[in-house]
Amino acid sequence: MFGILKNKFTTFISSLTKKKEDEKEVKEEKQIEKKEEICAVMTETEKISEAQTETKRAEVTETKETKEAKEETGKEKGIKIDLSLISKIKGIFTSNIKLTESDLKPAIEELRMNLIDSDVAYETSGKICEKIFERLKDKEINKNEIDKFVNREIKNALLEILNKNELNMKFMEWAKTKTKPIKLVFFGINGTGKTTTIAKFGKFLLNKNKSVVFAAGDTFRAGAIEQISVHGERLGIKVIKPEKRGTDAAAIIYDTVEYAKAHYIDFVFADTAGRMQTNKDLMNEMKKVVKVMKPDLKVFVADALTGNDAVEQAREFNEAVGIDAVIIAKMDTAKGGCALSIAHTIQKPIIFMGIGQSYEDIREFDAKWFVDEMVG
Numbered sequence: 001m002f003g004i005l006k007n008k009f010t011t012f013i014s015s016l017t018k019k020k021e022d023e024k025e026v027k028e029e030k031q032i033e034k035k036e037e038i039c040a041v042m043t044e045t046e047k048i049s050e051a052q053t054e055t056k057r058a059e060v061t062e063t064k065e066t067k068e069a070k071e072e073t074g075k076e077k078g079i080k081i082d083l084s085l086i087s088k089i090k091g092i093f094t095s096n097i098k099l100t101e102s103d104l105k106p107a108i109e110e111l112r113m114n115l116i117d118s119d120v121a122y123e124t125s126g127k128i129c130e131k132i133f134e135r136l137k138d139k140e141i142n143k144n145e146i147d148k149f150v151n152r153e154i155k156n157a158l159l160e161i162l163n164k165n166e167l168n169m170k171f172m173e174w175a176k177t178k179t180k181p182i183k184l185v186f187f188g189i190n191g192t193g194k195t196t197t198i199a200k201f202g203k204f205l206l207n208k209n210k211s212v213v214f215a216a217g218d219t220f221r222a223g224a225i226e227q228i229s230v231h232g233e234r235l236g237i238k239v240i241k242p243e244k245r246g247t248d249a250a251a252i253i254y255d256t257v258e259y260a261k262a263h264y265i266d267f268v269f270a271d272t273a274g275r276m277q278t279n280k281d282l283m284n285e286m287k288k289v290v291k292v293m294k295p296d297l298k299v300f301v302a303d304a305l306t307g308n309d310a311v312e313q314a315r316e317f318n319e320a321v322g323i324d325a326v327i328i329a330k331m332d333t334a335k336g337g338c339a340l341s342i343a344h345t346i347q348k349p350i351i352f353m354g355i356g357q358s359y360e361d362i363r364e365f366d367a368k369w370f371v372d373e374m375v376g
């Protein structure tokens with residue numbers, strides 16, 4: 001998943017590593033010259049040592065003074081060479097590299113453009129790059145660990161964006177703190193995946209031995225009541241629906257909440273019509289639904305494929321009714337940037353992701369998993 005974004009981050013990491021590798025090569029060439037020098041001196045030392053052995057052999061025939069004089073010369077030379085050898089060799093193996101502003105600026109700029117290309121909103125790309133830059137600037141890193149270090153800091157920067165404002169809300173934990181029936185309403189633009197998400201999410205809860213009832217609150221689009229009824233039948237979930245299209249959505253949703261109370265059902269999921277944020281009537285209908293239902297969670301369903309548009313829509317829905325959480329559908333078909341942008345823009349938790357068209361294709365959003373998938 002997210003192959004394209006992963007490539008962009010990998011390119012960024014390797015461009016920095018490569019730059020430092022080149023510098024390292026020049027440095028190492030110099031170090032090789034130094035090594036050669038050292039070797040030459042070492043050969044010299046060996047010669048001295050051989051000479052010392054020779055001297056020892058000849059010791060018996062020499063006077064005491066001559067012997068001491070010769071040993072002193074060899075020792076002095078030997079000690080001097082040993083010290084410089086250790087510090088030079090140590091330098092070759094442990095030298096650190098500093099990521100300077102001039103190393104980072106061009107690579108970060110390229111990354112920013114690549115993020116924008118991968119559906120990360122302009123503002124969000126800027127923020128991510130700013131965070132990465134601050135984390136890397138002037139850091140001294142062991143030259144063999146540049147890629148590991150940069151990779152870790154990118155992940156930390158992304159996690160900072162995703163984890164802000166308790167964005168990592170765990171749905172089941174949250175549900176434990178609520179009284180039954182727990183009421184969720186799903187909003188979004190036309191075709192983003194609301195009804196399919198409701199069906200998958202309902203199945204997710206059935207698997208956890210919870211009971212669910214659906215409200216066919218999309219009384220606007222032809223075929224919408226039928227669509228959610230089919231899901232309900234397939235899953236064995238009761239659907240409260242109107243006799244005909246055009247009935248007041250808020251009234252149907254109200255009836256569903258009453259049904260749930262009477263039957264001790266754990267969750268009420270209200271489907272609603274897809275609406276453009278520019279459609280005044282439908283935006284007002286949404287406000288009425290909220291007033292009547294008093295949901296515990298207003299969920300915005302975003303279509304990952306719509307990229308930057310989804311961000312603007314999330315912002316407008318949030319302004320209209322105050323979104324509590326986001327589900328990103330169709331993540332299987334998109335680059336993933338949308339999740340980062342929405343989280344950054346409206347600062348609300350992403351709770352689930354849709355990753356396909358079957359009932360099982362939903363998973364709880366986990367920021368760490370997401371970042372690992374994205375950066376590698």
Ligand SMILES: Nc1nc2c(ncn2[C@@H]2O[C@H](COP(=O)(O)OP(=O)(O)OP(=O)(O)O)[C@@H](O)[C@H]2O)c(=O)[nH]1
Pocket residue numbers: 188189190191192193194195196197218221224272273274275329330331332333353354355356357361
């Ligand atoms: N690949 C993929 N397709 C999805 C996913 N979620 C929904 N879809 C598809 O998206 C299309 C629209 O889904 P719906 O659930 O009808 O969307 P909606 O928001 O209820 O649409 P309206 O009621 O018209 O506003 C359908 O063909 C779904 O199968 C997903 O996670 N991945």
Ligand SMILES: [Mg+2]
Pocket residue numbers: 194195196218224271272274
């Ligand atoms: Mg629908």
